[in-house]
Structure formats: structure tokens, C-alpha cells
Amino acid sequence: MKFLFTISFIVFVLPAWAQQGDTLHPVKKRFWRASGELLFTELLPWSYNRFVRKAEFAKVNFRSIGENLKPSSWEWDDNNFKTNQFAHPYHGNLYYSSFRTNGHSFWQSVPAAFAGSFLWEVAGETHKPAPNDFINTSLGGITLGEMTYRISNKIVDHRAGGVGRQFQEVVALLINPLNGLNRIIDGKWGKVHARADSGNTLQAYLNLGVRRFGFRDMGVRSKGNNELLLRFRIIYGDKYKVSKIPFEHFSAQIEAGGGDSSYMNNVQVSGALKTWRFMETPKHLHLYSITMNYDFIKNNAFEYGGQGFTFKLLSDWSKNKKTKFYTEIGSGVTVLGAVPDNFLYYGEGRNYDYGPGIHVTASTTVNFNDKLEAELYYKGFRFQTVNGNKSSFILNTLSADVRAAVTKKIQLTAGIGQYTLSGFYKDFSNVSQIYPFSRFSVGYRL
Amino acid sequence: MLLLKESQTLLRRSIVIIASFFAGVWSAVYGQDSAMVYGRVTDSGYVEKFNNWIHVKAAVINTSETFISEGDNFKQVLKANPSQIFRTYVNYRFIAFYVDYIPHFLPGNNDEAEKGRSKGIGFGTGLTFQNWFTEIGFSKTKGYYLENTKDYQPGWQPGDPYFQVPDFHVTSFDGAVGYNTNPRLSLVATSSQTARQIKSAGAFIPKIIYRYLVLDNRSANQFSTQKGNHLRTLLGAGYQHTFVLNRSFYLTGAFTPYFGYIFTTIRTRDNTQVDKARNNGPVYQWDAKLGLGYNGHRFFAGTYLTAGAAKFSQGLSTATQQDATVFFQLFAGIRLQAPKSIDRIFDKF
Numbered sequence: 001m002k003f004l005f006t007i008s009f010i011v012f013v014l015p016a017w018a019q020q021g022d023t024l025h026p027v028k029k030r031f032w033r034a035s036g037e038l039l040f041t042e043l044l045p046w047s048y049n050r051f052v053r054k055a056e057f058a059k060v061n062f063r064s065i066g067e068n069l070k071p072s073s074w075e076w077d078d079n080n081f082k083t084n085q086f087a088h089p090y091h092g093n094l095y096y097s098s099f100r101t102n103g104h105s106f107w108q109s110v111p112a113a114f115a116g117s118f119l120w121e122v123a124g125e126t127h128k129p130a131p132n133d134f135i136n137t138s139l140g141g142i143t144l145g146e147m148t149y150r151i152s153n154k155i156v157d158h159r160a161g162g163v164g165r166q167f168q169e170v171v172a173l174l175i176n177p178l179n180g181l182n183r184i185i186d187g188k189w190g191k192v193h194a195r196a197d198s199g200n201t202l203q204a205y206l207n208l209g210v211r212r213f214g215f216r217d218m219g220v221r222s223k224g225n226n227e228l229l230l231r232f233r234i235i236y237g238d239k240y241k242v243s244k245i246p247f248e249h250f251s252a253q254i255e256a257g258g259g260d261s262s263y264m265n266n267v268q269v270s271g272a273l274k275t276w277r278f279m280e281t282p283k284h285l286h287l288y289s290i291t292m293n294y295d296f297i298k299n300n301a302f303e304y305g306g307q308g309f310t311f312k313l314l315s316d317w318s319k320n321k322k323t324k325f326y327t328e329i330g331s332g333v334t335v336l337g338a339v340p341d342n343f344l345y346y347g348e349g350r351n352y353d354y355g356p357g358i359h360v361t362a363s364t365t366v367n368f369n370d371k372l373e374a375e376l377y378y379k380g381f382r383f384q385t386v387n388g389n390k391s392s393f394i395l396n397t398l399s400a401d402v403r404a405a406v407t408k409k410i411q412l413t414a415g416i417g418q419y420t421l422s423g424f425y426k427d428f429s430n431v432s433q434i435y436p437f438s439r440f441s442v443g444y445r446l
Numbered sequence: 447m448l449l450l451k452e453s454q455t456l457l458r459r460s461i462v463i464i465a466s467f468f469a470g471v472w473s474a475v476y477g478q479d480s481a482m483v484y485g486r487v488t489d490s491g492y493v494e495k496f497n498n499w500i501h502v503k504a505a506v507i508n509t510s511e512t513f514i515s516e517g518d519n520f521k522q523v524l525k526a527n528p529s530q531i532f533r534t535y536v537n538y539r540f541i542a543f544y545v546d547y548i549p550h551f552l553p554g555n556n557d558e559a560e561k562g563r564s565k566g567i568g569f570g571t572g573l574t575f576q577n578w579f580t581e582i583g584f585s586k587t588k589g590y591y592l593e594n595t596k597d598y599q600p601g602w603q604p605g606d607p608y609f610q611v612p613d614f615h616v617t618s619f620d621g622a623v624g625y626n627t628n629p630r631l632s633l634v635a636t637s638s639q640t641a642r643q644i645k646s647a648g649a650f651i652p653k654i655i656y657r658y659l660v661l662d663n664r665s666a667n668q669f670s671t672q673k674g675n676h677l678r679t680l681l682g683a684g685y686q687h688t689f690v691l692n693r694s695f696y697l698t699g700a701f702t703p704y705f706g707y708i709f710t711t712i713r714t715r716d717n718t719q720v721d722k723a724r725n726n727g728p729v730y731q732w733d734a735k736l737g738l739g740y741n742g743h744r745f746f747a748g749t750y751l752t753a754g755a756a757k758f759s760q761g762l763s764t765a766t767q768q769d770a771t772v773f774f775q776l777f778a779g780i781r782l783q784a785p786k787s788i789d790r791i792f793d794k795f
Contacts, residue, residue: 218762278627286627288650311683313627313652329652331683331703360683360705378681380705382730394757396705396728420728422759422766429518430766432727432759 027186029103037098037178038116045091046124057125064126076354076387077130078347085140085305085338086267086296088133092117092141093148097178100149106246113141132354132387135336139307143269143294145176146247150236152176154202156183158193165190200237200248207231207413209441211257213301216434224301229441230256231266239272240285240316246292247271257299267296270310278313285316293332302419302435303352304395306337306381310361324367331360337383339393340421343428353388357381373403377417390426395419403443411443487644492630494642495539496781498789501639503535503746503779507546510771512593513616513661517765523593524614527557527564533775537638538784539792542572546585562610564589574638576629582621590614613664624653624682636688636698636737639746639779643696648687655680655704655731659769670716678729678756680706686735694742698750704731708758725761747778 049058067073077084095116099109117137121129152172160168169189173180183189211229215222237249255266275289289312297304312330334357341353361379381395399417406412419435487494508531513524528548535544546568570583591608592598598609626633628649635643662673684702691697708729714721732755739748755770 216762218764311650313650313683329681329683358703360681360703362681362683378705380681380728380730382703382705382732394705394728394730396707422728424757424759424766429764430759431764432762434762 027101027103027182031102031104033182033185034099034102034104034112037102037181038095038112041091041094041098041178042116042119042124049125057127060123060126065123068122068126068129073128074131075128076132077127078350079133080349081298081303081305081338081352083348084132084136085298088137089140089144089294089296089307091120092137092139093144093176094141094178095137096141096145097149097176100145101176101179101182106146109145110142113145114138117141132336132338136305136307139292139335140294143271143292143307144267146271147236147250147252147269148176149179150200150247150250151202151234152179154200154236158191161190161192165192203235204446205231205233205411205443206446207233207411207441207443209413209439211437211439211441213299214434214436215301216436217431224437227257227300229439231439231441233443237272239275239289239314240287241275242277242287243272243275246273249275265297265299267294269294273309275314283317283319285319287314288312289314289330291330291332301437302421303340304338304419305352306334306357308332308334308337308357308359310359312361322369324365326365326367327363329360329362331358333358334381334383337381339383339385339395339423341388341391341423342431343425344388353383353385353391353393355383355385355387355392357383357393371405375399375401375403377401389428392424394422399437409445411445412441413443414438414440490630492643492645492647493632493635494644496640496642497539497792498784499538499640499781500784500788501535501537501746501779501781503537503639503777505533505535505775505777507531507533507773507775510773511616512768512770513590514768514770515765516768517763521594521597524590524611525561525593526566526587526590526616527561528566531568533777535638535777535779537634537640538788539640540574540634542574542581542634542638542640543570545569560605560607561591562589562608562612572638574634577626578624579626579633580621580623583619585616585618587616588612588614590616611663611665613666615660615662615664617660617662618657619659620655620657622653622655624651626651631686631688633686635741636686636696636739639741642694642741643688643690644693646687646689648685650683650685651700651702652681652683653702655682670714673713673715675711676708677710678706678708678731678758680704680729680731682731684733694740696739696741698735698737698739700733700735702733704733705729706731710760712760723761725763727759727761729756729758731756743781745778745780749777750775 046058049055092113096109096113099112100106117134120137121134152175155172155175156168157165169180169183207229209229210226212224212226214224232254234252236251239249241248243249250269250271252269253266257265270291270293273290273292275287278288279286291310291312293308293310295304295306310330310332312328315327317325317327336354337357338352338354341351344353345351359379359381363375363377365373365375367373377397377399379397381393383393383395385391397417397419399415401413401415404412416438418437421431421433421435423431486497508529510526510528515522530549530552531546532549533544533546535542537543548564548566564587566585566587568583568585570581572581573579589612591610593608595609596602626649628647631647631649632641632643635641656679659676660673661676663671665671682702682704684700686698686700688696688698706729707726709726710724712723733753735750735752737748737750740746751774753772755768757766757768759766
């Protein structure tokens with residue numbers, strides 16, 4: 001009887017819990033602790049700026065807060081690309097996580113990212129509040145926050161113990177510090193359960209290899225240099241599964257490289273907010289999906305950053321077959337994109353224009369019995385600058401990748417592609433640039 | 447403002463033309479059996495199909511595609527003269543066909559002293575099934591004028607003759623293949639009127655479009671002339687929605703962004719030689735439509751505002767090229783019973 005009850009509980013109740021927040025161990029909602037942690041994530045960098053760096057901009061007072069509360073005070077800032085497009089979204093990830101890791105759902109945690117961002121803009125610095133910071137911190141924070149929350153939960157295997165488990169806890173803490181902190185406070189750190197945490201799968205590949213970025217415009221033609229490549233490819237959940245719960249599926253690629261580029265030079269995340277069935281036949285499955293996207297690309301040749309939303313039609317043309325054929329096509333809006341501007345450089349290193357945009361994306365993937373996979377990917381953007389030089393841009397990304405399984409754990413991966421950027425300026429000469437790239441790596445499935 | 451003024455003028459002229467069209471066909475159909483069955487409502491209850499009728503539609507379009515070339519020190523805006531084009535459609539079930547011609551007798555089309563004379567023809571056809579659709583079109587226009595003549599002749603005043611390029615030839619072959627993801631939205635209800643939308647619906651519509659465009663300046667009295675062959679292929683993903691205001695009146699809107707690549711060959715000719723240059727690069731295009739229509743059992747009419755533009759760099763140079771259209775279409779049509787023999791042939795499919 002007890003056995004039957006346990007089986008029934010696992011089969012019927014646990015999946016329902018998992019639907020609530022992707023965990024079989026639902027966390028009690030703790031609003032006040034969440035609020036306290038949100039404040040802590042504001043105070044920690046502020047204290048560092050104020051008391052360690054003794055920065056002028058951290059000397060906030062009621063007058064500066066009152067000034068910043070005026071709508072007329074808002075103005076675009078002059079920070080460099082990495083600060084605005086990666087550091088701010090990372091900070092927003094902490095605001096979001098303060099609520100997400102304290103039992104609140106995705107949508108309940110979204111206001112925390114906006115509130116935290118607003119609070120920092122108004123009271124975290126004497127600088128004028130910047131709309132680009134507010135958007136990047138909020139939207140980027142939500143995407144990175146939900147991704148890191150789910151990965152950190154997934155990394156910890158509650159059935160494990162010993163050194164291995166401690167290692168998992170540490171890695172999870174590094175990925176989402178607030179989740180780790182709350183696990184310590186709640187006494188969950190290292191505690192062994194009899195069951196796994198989530199029903200969703202996580203596939204992670206670590207690739208090591210070489211890559212090369214070239215550059216071509218009217219006067220320059222460079223093939224670039226070979227660089228060391230370290231690449232994580234993460235696929236969480238099943239893309240072709242209907243779900244109303246945000247981020248039940250997401251994919252991410254995180255790339256670090258050598259050469260003269262910055263170490264962290266590619267973070268691209270796409271998470272499904274909702275996926276629903278459009279049409280299903282015995283042979284085909286077609287789904288609609290709305291995704292939330294975060295892009296940060298910065299290498300020695302090219303940079304682009306943005307956050308947006310895409311409406312997609314996902315098609316599985318080969319249900320129940322060993323050779324899989326998938327297609328995707330969609331369009332959407334980029335709420336705010338940061339696009340390189342050859343004629344702009346001021347402040348801390350502001351060398352890019354800001355503007356909203358629209359985009360179209362498409363991809364095709366063929367998979368031969370999990371032995372060989374080929375993927376063709378395309379994304380085109382159109383931006384209208386709202387801050388920077390008077391301009392507009394067309395940005396295209398086209399890439400082709402082939403992945404061959406050597407063993408169950410090891411893959412060989414090769415890819416080629418190019419970014420093309422056309423900039424149309426009112427007061428300067430137009431630019432048309434091509435950034436071809438190629439990469440070759442050996443991948444290990446973690 | 448200019449567009450509004452042109453549209454008002456066009457509206458007045460078009461009412462006269464379309465009223466004449468109706469007067470002609472009215473006598474042919476008036477008195478037919480009023481109890482006749484016109485359409486068949488589909489199982490979904492969203493669409494009424496007029497399968498046994500041939501649809502004849504007349505439209506007046508104030509179209510004129512503008513070609514803009516722009517570089518560091520120059521800008522050229524070339525337009526064809528006709529203010530209005532007549533378009534006649536014949537549509538049956540999933541097939542649509544149209545022919546364009548320039549009516550030189552209209553007042554807006556015969557200001558040849560000012561803008562030169564343009565000649566041209568166009569035709570196209572389309573097949574629209576429940577989900578898939580495809581369309582192709584061809585047009586050829588000769589005779590353009592430089593709309594920004596003032597940039598090159600500072601003394602130029604409105605009313606003065608524009609700089610004319612009578613031997614500028616534009617040949618265009620374009621097409622599209624797309625997929626309507628919602629069969630409850632009838633694309634033909636707003637394009638060829640071979641069906642009627644009964645309940646409001648919208649659809650996400652991915653499509654691939656292509657265009658082969660030849661811009662050829664054959665002017666004999668110039669030191670050198672250019673011919674550009676452009677082939678562009680683009681991928682678009684847009685949305686169309688039709689709001690049914692009541693059973694016969696509807697409001698429709700659509701927007702599609704496209705991205706793709708363009709492959710260009712430019713031939714520069716002078717008396718002694720021909721230089722050829724090839725380049726390719728990304729291209730962005732969009733199109734949008736907003737329309738209000740009446741779709742009755744016997745007659746249909748409406749007015750659509752359609753706009754679109756494409757922009758691209760000329761290879762890796764600082765020069766850019768654009769083509770843009772904003773056109774206002776006023777149309778009216780009638781359903782004529784198809785011969786039984788045609789129905790029988792198509793019923794077999």
C-alpha cells in the first residue's frame with residue numbers, strides 16, 4: 001500500500017510540482033527574504049564603489065535621488081560595450097534571482113529585475129539614469145537569471161553525496177550565487193534526497209579548438225589569426241514539447257577565446273516563453289514558440305549586443321524516424337540593440353549606436369541517427385539608431401556547422417559563417433563590412 | 447501631404463472610371479436569378495468560397511516604383527511618369543491573373559513635357575491553396591525622370607521640366623512562395639476575392655521572395671552608361687490579420703520584414719569598352735498593407751494602401767541603393783458564373 005502510494009505520488013503529484021517551477025522540491029515563497037536579498041545585491045556593489053573605490057558617482061544623497069527621479073533626468077550613457085551589454089545584464093540576473101530562488105515563479109520574479117534596475121539607476125549612482133542600462137539590466141537579467149537558476153538546480157544531483165556533491169554545489173553556487181546562498185540558508189546544501197531535481201534534461205557540450213575571424217571592407221582585407229576557442233553549448237529541455245511555463249526549453253552558447261579579444265566573447269541565450277501546438281500529423285509536428293533572446297558578441301573583429309523576442313514556427317518533419325529533419329522560421333523585435341559605429345567614440349569607450357530593431361531568423365538541422373548533424377542558421381536584423389550617430393543598420397548572420405559523433409561522449413565540430421554589417425549614416429560615409437569566421441573543435445558531452 | 451493630395455485626385459478620377467466599369471457589367475448581370483447560390487461556407491465557418499464564379503476586377507493604382515542611388519557626393523531619385531496604372535484581374539478559385547497598362551488618356555499621365563513619356567506593361571499570376579501560395583510577376587517600364595533635378599539644377603522650379611532619361615529601361619521579374627499557417631485566414635478573400643472572410647482571423651506567414659531586376663540606361667547621348675543586373679533572394683516572416691466588420695465589410699492589415707542577399711553585376715559602357723563589376727551583400731526589405739473592403743455576393747470593392755521598400759549597399763562600397771513603392775489601390779469587381787465545363791474540369795482536382 002505504502003509502495004503504491006509512493007508510486008502514485010511520484011507519477012501524478014511530482015510532475016505537477018515540476019510544472020510550477022521546474023523542481024521536484026518546491027521552495028516556499030519568501031517575499032521578505034527575497035526583498036532583503038534584492039537590497040543586498042544593490043548595496044554590495046554600491047558599498048564597493050562608495051567605500052573601496054571611493055568613487056564620486058557612488059556618493060548618493062537625497063538630492064541626487066530626487067534629481068534622478070525626474071523623468072527629464074534620463075539620458076543614454078557612455079559606458080563601454082562590455083559594461084553595458086554584459087555587466088549590467090549580469091547584475092540584473094542577481095535582482096531576478098533574488099525572487100526566483102525564493103520560491104517565486106518566472107513571471108513573479110520579472111518585476112524584481114525591473115524594480116532592481118530602476119532602484120540602481122535612481123539611487124545606486126549619482127549618474128543620470130540611463131534607459132539603455134534599465135532595458136539591458138531588466139531584460140538581460142531575466143534571461144540570464146532564469147537560465148542560471150535552472151542550470152544551477154540541474155547541476156546539483158540530490159541523490160549524490162561526498163566530494164562529488166560538494167563540487168556540484170560549488171559549481172552551482174558560482175553559476176547562480178543567490179541560489180547557492182539560499183540553499184545554504186535553507187540547509188539544502190549537500191542534503192541527500194532519493195530523487196532527481198527536475199524532469200527536464202540538460203545537455204552540455206564543452207568544445208576546445210581553434211577559430212579565426214576575418215574582416216573585409218572597401219579598403220581592408222584581413223584573414224585574421226588562429227585563436228584558441230573554448231565553447232559551451234547548452235540545450236535544456238525539449239524544444240518540441242508544448243509548454244506554458246517559460247524556459248522549459250532554452251539553448252545557450254558561451255564562448256571564450258584567445259588572441260587579443262576579451263576572454264568572454266560570446267553569450268547567446270534563447271529561452272522559450274511559451275510553446276504551443278500548431279499542427280500535428282503522424283509524420284510531422286509543427287509548433288509555435290515565443291522566445292526571449294539575449295545576445296552578447298564581442299571578439300577582436302566584431303561586436304553586437306541586444307535583447308529581444310521572437311515568434312517562431314518550429315517544425316519536426318521526421319517524427320519517429322532515425323534521420324531527423326528540423327526547420328525553424330520566425331520574426332521578432334529587438335527591444336534594444338548595440339551595433340558598432342565606426343565614427344563614434346566617447347566617454348568610457350562608447351563606440352556603438354543604440355536602437356530598436358526587427359529581425360527574421362531561420363534554421364535547418366539534419367541529424368543522422370545522432371551520428372552526424374548539420375545545421376544551417378540565419379538571422380537578419382534591421383536597426384534604427386535612437387542614440388548615437390544618425391544612422392540605420394542591416395546586420396546579417398549566416399553560419400553552417402557540422403558535428404560528427406566519434407563516441408557517445410566525443411564530437412568533432414566544424415563551422416563556417418559570416419557577419420555582414422551595412423551602416424547607413426546621415427553625416428558620414430556609409431560602411432559595408434564582412435566578418436567571415438571559421439572554427440574547428442573537439443567537443444566533450446558533460 | 448503630397449501622397450494625400452495625389453490620393454484625393456486619384457480617388458475622384460477612379461470613382462468615375464469604376465462607375466463606368468460597373469455600368470457596363472451591370473446590364474449584363476442584372477436580372478439574373480437573385481435566389482442563386484453563390485458561395486459555400488467551409489467547415490471551419492470562417493471562410494465562404496465562391497468556387498463556381500469567375501471574378502473580374504478592375505483597379506486603379508497610383509504606383510510608381512522609385513529607384514534611389516546614393517553615395518558620398520551624389521543622390522539620384524528616378525521615377526516613371528505615370529501617376530496611375532490600370533490593372534485588370536481575372537480570378538477563378540485558386541488562380542489569379544492580372545495585366546497592367548498605362549492609360550495615357552488620364553490627366554495625370556500625360557504631363558510629358560514636364561516628366562517625359564513612360565511606356566510599360568506588367569502582368570502576373572498567382573496560385574493560392576489552403577496553406578501554400580505562390581505568385582510571379584513581370585513588368586517592363588521605359589522612360590524615367592530625375593525627381594531630385596533641383597539638386598543638379600539649382601534654378602529649377604516646380605513646373606519646370608525635370609531631367610528626363612527616356613531610354614532608362616527597368617525590367618523586373620519577381621515571385622514569392624509562402625505558407626499560410628492558419629487556414630481560417632483566407633488570403634484570397636483580400637487579394638483575388640474568390641472567397642469571403644466571415645469571421646476575423648490572422649496568420650503568421652513565412653515566405654521566400656525573389657526578384658531579378660535589370661536597370662539599363664541605354665541613352666545614346668551620354669559619355670558612358672550603365673546596366674545593372676540585380677538578383678535578390680529574401681526570407682520573410684510576417685503577419686496578416688483580417689477583421690470582419692460585418693459579413694461583407696472587412697479591414698485587413700499585414701506587415702512582413704525580409705532579409706536576404708543581393709547579387710549584382712554592373713556593366714559600365716563607353717564608346718570603346720565595357721567594364722564589368724560584380725558584388726553581393728545583404729539586403730533588407732519590408733512590405734505592409736492596410737485595406738478596407740466590401741465583399742458581397744455579387745460585387746466587391748475596396749481600397750488598399752500598400753507600401754514597401756528595399757535597401758542595400760553596393761558591395762563593400764559606400765554607395766547604397768533603394769527602391770521604394772507606396773501605392774494606393776482602388777478596385778471594384780464582379781462575380782460572373784463560370785461555364786459548367788470549367789467547373790467540371792477543376793472539380794476533378
